Amino acid sequence: MASSDNHGTSSLDTDTVIVTAGRDTKGQWGFVNPPTVRGSTVLYPTADDLHAHRGEYQYGRHGTPTTKALQQALIALEGPRCAGVGLVPSGLAAISTALLSVLNAGDHLLVSDSAYRPTRNFCNGMLARYGIETTYFDPLIGAGIEALIKPNTRAVMVEAPGSQSFEMPDVPVIAGIAHKHGALVIDDNTWATPLYHRSLEQGVDISIQAATKYIGGHSDIMFGTISANDAAWPKISEGIKLLGTCAGPDDVFLALRGLRTMSVRLAHHQRAGIEMAQWLKARPEVLKVLHPALPEDPGHAIWKRDFTGASGLFSIVLKPVSQKAVDALLDAVKLFGMGYSWGGFESLVIPFDCSEYRTATTWAPGGPTLRLHIGLESLDDLKADLERGFAALKAAA
Numbered sequence: 001m002a003s004s005d006n007h008g009t010s011s012l013d014t015d016t017v018i019v020t021a022g023r024d025t026k027g028q029w030g031f032v033n034p035p036t037v038r039g040s041t042v043l044y045p046t047a048d049d050l051h052a053h054r055g056e057y058q059y060g061r062h063g064t065p066t067t068k069a070l071q072q073a074l075i076a077l078e079g080p081r082c083a084g085v086g087l088v089p090s091g092l093a094a095i096s097t098a099l100l101s102v103l104n105a106g107d108h109l110l111v112s113d114s115a116y117r118p119t120r121n122f123c124n125g126m127l128a129r130y131g132i133e134t135t136y137f138d139p140l141i142g143a144g145i146e147a148l149i150k151p152n153t154r155a156v157m158v159e160a161p162g163s164q165s166f167e168m169p170d171v172p173v174i175a176g177i178a179h180k181h182g183a184l185v186i187d188d189n190t191w192a193t194p195l196y197h198r199s200l201e202q203g204v205d206i207s208i209q210a211a212t213k214y215i216g217g218h219s220d221i222m223f224g225t226i227s228a229n230d231a232a233w234p235k236i237s238e239g240i241k242l243l244g245t246c247a248g249p250d251d252v253f254l255a256l257r258g259l260r261t262m263s264v265r266l267a268h269h270q271r272a273g274i275e276m277a278q279w280l281k282a283r284p285e286v287l288k289v290l291h292p293a294l295p296e297d298p299g300h301a302i303w304k305r306d307f308t309g310a311s312g313l314f315s316i317v318l319k320p321v322s323q324k325a326v327d328a329l330l331d332a333v334k335l336f337g338m339g340y341s342w343g344g345f346e347s348l349v350i351p352f353d354c355s356e357y358r359t360a361t362t363w364a365p366g367g368p369t370l371r372l373h374i375g376l377e378s379l380d381d382l383k384a385d386l387e388r389g390f391a392a393l394k395a396a397a
């Protein structure tokens, strides 16, 4: 942390930290941003230096000035409990790398039933083949998680909130119980980002970002980050070294560039998302809005206690209507693009159905479900777009 431009001023607001941390203008010939260092080989001046592995950088896979800048910025943003941040090529790679780094054959893992589906596929696929057993739990289980802990339970994975269904787990309570039994806690913190949810300060040991989403912020990179505390960082750092996962230099640069503007973007996503959620709640076609920042949401009290903000992603439950009518809505909207991922500047809509894969809970929301990402377009234009969609839905019903 020696050469950050905000040297040692740890009392700075996160809005300032996100702009200043990890900058080394002196070392960058005065330029604000680090160069995109494309490098594998690092040359040693003497045989003695080589034998001693002397020098700040050893080999491209283990870090460059570009990766160091992003790591320092993220460490500062995560707060004083963060011991290190690993950079990997995708959000899913962050999840798989974290799990492989902390689990051994014969271990037991607890995973929230609302977890990102590829997380489940990894647990049920590769982890099962390596002799690691996964049990899924109701995200609202709270202190009830204690009954699921076995003598060999080594990790508990939460997603706060679930990125389709938005159930809000009680992370501090789950973490307290997990630690009592010697298990590490992993949080997929992609929805709120460390800006709105300092999960390491809520008792989480390993906090994951699909940086593809809000950190990148422009739908132009795949990227993942693994932030860990003192208890978990040695394992994560070793796991990354053993697996050889490293992110490409251009993506590292773009992740850092995205991070610098994340606080203004998120503030807009939050405001627009909440206003749109309230507008949708009043629509006759909508049965329910799933958004923890709405006061009537079942997860609201926990969100208010543990989070300092909300992002632009939430879901709605439509009143029962045919698939044909839902598809007519999806085909009628033009500003809301249909596609996977989220966290970019653009608005998105995607239908989803958790009932196909849940095992610890029953997903029966009472109607078809759509997930929306509210982008940076004008809210009036977005509402007009959805009006068009609802008109098409009605016409096809």
Ligand SMILES: *Cc1c(COP(=O)(O)O)cnc(C)c1O
Pocket (backbone or CB within 6 Å): 090, 091, 092, 093, 116, 159, 163, 188, 190, 191, 210, 211, 212, 213, 222, 223, 224, 341
């Ligand atoms: C997108 C996403 C991931 C995976 O990120 P990729 O970069 O697409 O691999 C993980 N968790 C959540 C909650 C996500 O939304």
